[in-house]
Amino acid sequence: MANDTRQRLLEASAQLFREQGYAGTGLKQITTAGGAPWGSLYHFFPGGKEQLGAEAIAHSGARYERLFELTFARGGEDIVQCVRDFFQLSVDALEKSGWADGCPIATVAMEVASTSEPLRHACAEVFASWEAAFARGLAGAGIPPERAAELATYALAAFEGAIVLSRTTHDTRALRITAEVVATTLRAELPAA
Amino acid sequence: MANDTRQRLLEASAQLFREQGYAGTGLKQITTAGGAPWGSLYHFFPGGKEQLGAEAIAHSGARYERLFELTFARGGEDIVQCVRDFFQLSVDALEKSGWADGCPIATVAMEVASTSEPLRHACAEVFASWEAAFARGLAGAGIPPERAAELATYALAAFEGAIVLSRTTHDTRALRITAEVVATTLRAELPAA
DNA sequence: GTCTATATAGAGATAGAC
DNA sequence: GTCTATCTCTATATAGAC
Numbered sequence: 540m541a542n543d544t545r546q547r548l549l550e551a552s553a554q555l556f557r558e559q560g561y562a563g564t565g566l567k568q569i570t571t572a573g574g575a576p577w578g579s580l581y582h583f584f585p586g587g588k589e590q591l592g593a594e595a596i597a598h599s600g601a602r603y604e605r606l607f608e609l610t611f612a613r614g615g616e617d618i619v620q621c622v623r624d625f626f627q628l629s630v631d632a633l634e635k636s637g638w639a640d641g642c643p644i645a646t647v648a649m650e651v652a653s654t655s656e657p658l659r660h661a662c663a664e665v666f667a668s669w670e671a672a673f674a675r676g677l678a679g680a681g682i683p684p685e686r687a688a689e690l691a692t693y694a695l696a697a698f699e700g701a702i703v704l705s706r707t708t709h710d711t712r713a714l715r716i717t718a719e720v721v722a723t724t725l726r727a728e729l730p731a732a
Numbered sequence: 733m734a735n736d737t738r739q740r741l742l743e744a745s746a747q748l749f750r751e752q753g754y755a756g757t758g759l760k761q762i763t764t765a766g767g768a769p770w771g772s773l774y775h776f777f778p779g780g781k782e783q784l785g786a787e788a789i790a791h792s793g794a795r796y797e798r799l800f801e802l803t804f805a806r807g808g809e810d811i812v813q814c815v816r817d818f819f820q821l822s823v824d825a826l827e828k829s830g831w832a833d834g835c836p837i838a839t840v841a842m843e844v845a846s847t848s849e850p851l852r853h854a855c856a857e858v859f860a861s862w863e864a865a866f867a868r869g870l871a872g873a874g875i876p877p878e879r880a881a882e883l884a885t886y887a888l889a890a891f892e893g894a895i896v897l898s899r900t901t902h903d904t905r906a907l908r909i910t911a912e913v914v915a916t917t918l919r920a921e922l923p924a925a
Numbered sequence: 926g927t928c929t930a931t932a933t934a935g936a937g938a939t940a941g942a943c
Numbered sequence: 944g945t946c947t948a949t950c951t952c953t954a955t956a957t958a959g960a961c
Contacts, residue, residue, distance in 0.1 A: 558846045558847075559755075559843065559846065559847055560753060560755055560756075560842065560843040561756075562752075562753055562755040562756035562843075563753075563754075563755035563756075563843055563847060565953075565954060565955085566954080566955065566956090567953080567954080567955090576927075576928050576929080577928075577929075577930095578927065578928040578929070578930095578957095579927070579928070581955095581956070581957080582926075582927070582928085587955070587956070588954095588955070588956095637846075638845060638846065639845075639846045641842070641845070645842060645896055646842035646843060648896060648899075648900045649753065649834070649838060649839035649842060649896060649899070649900075650752065650753040650755075650756055650839060650843065652831060652832075652834070652899045652900055653751045653752065653830075653831065653832045654751075654752055654756060659900060659902075662900050663900050663901045663902075666897055666900060666901065667901070689909045689913075690913070692897065692905065692906050692909050692910070693890070693909055693910050693913040693914075695893070695897065696890055696893035696894040696896070696897050696906055696910045697886070697889055697890040697893055697910070698893065699892070699893035699896050699897065700888070700889035700890055700891065700892035700893030700894070700896070701889040701893070703838055703841060703842060703889070703892050703893070703896075704859055704885065704888065704889050704892065706841075706842070706845045707841045707842075707845055707852060707855050707856050707859060708856045708859065708860070709852075709856075712885065713885050713889055716882045716885050716886055717885070717886050717889045717890070720882075720883070720886040720917060721886075723917075724913060724916075724917050727920075758935075758936060758937085759936080759937065759938090760935080760936080760937090769945080769946050769947080770946075770947075770948095771939095771945065771946040771947065771948095772945070772946070774937095774938070774939080775944075775945070775946085780937070780938070781937070781938095
């Protein structure tokens, strides 16, 4: 079916961009990985690589937002444990994938921040949605909304940076250590039980 | 002079890689920016783009390590303020450069983590040197060496992630908030004065 | 509407003039 | 030894056959 090919192209793009970046991934490689003929790419994405990139970013972003919300769904009880769990998800993903499966956005975000305004904007929107999901979880644990928004930004930054370090060093140490320090920091901000 | 051209090629590479990434930067663009003729690139870097990339990474890395050490040189007194200062350096650099001047390593590190083992290794060594410099500063402030190493990893992760967010959103908010939370976290680890 | 074949530009790399 | 001119390969993008 037509929609199926489109979806496969998006999935393949998201995965390849995450591993190799935007500039480092060719459209040929994407069509091959997605099992789609060359021509169908421009049929579904007449805007070419940039349109495909923007949609792939939004696609990955929405999927991870659901993962965020799922992890924090039971967060009213123990939000700190949820944060630990989230870092652990990334530890497992990196190890299982041979250090390929990091953040689906960060690599592209850094590449395009100064080279493509539409793509930069797409990345910014994804980060904002993740922060918002995170902040809802923290607010649900009793932290005042304004402070929850700040701590969500902080926690997301620490998480993203730890992925950069772990993926580069081929060692989950950075993620594990950062998870513990962030968890401790957040616990100190919770209202007294 | 010969060494001059080589140096200019390294500087141009470092700057372009930081802004556009490794795959997104062409060798032609580097020679143009460095004011060097095309042929001299392969004269000075017979290993081609990968050799140039590895040397540019080490070059940037060493320069920033000196910046780390300079910022922490007076850190025995007030290490927390030094951390704040370091985040502020990045805030200023991003604003002054129109969001181009972020981390000189992170963009390339993410791109090459799964595509070039030599380049990944070069990035990992840079991160390790920064962590070590950071840890020396924290240990100098009285934190036990083992804990100082952990906190250095944590602080570097938070710093790197905050740059990713700020550069993507065109807003220094992430850097400013992260700086404050990290500063508070580190202060709590200092030995009682 | 779907895909094959091709156009055009630019990449990284090399050969050889001076 | 330094640089110019060129080679080959692959990139994105398009045209047109079916």
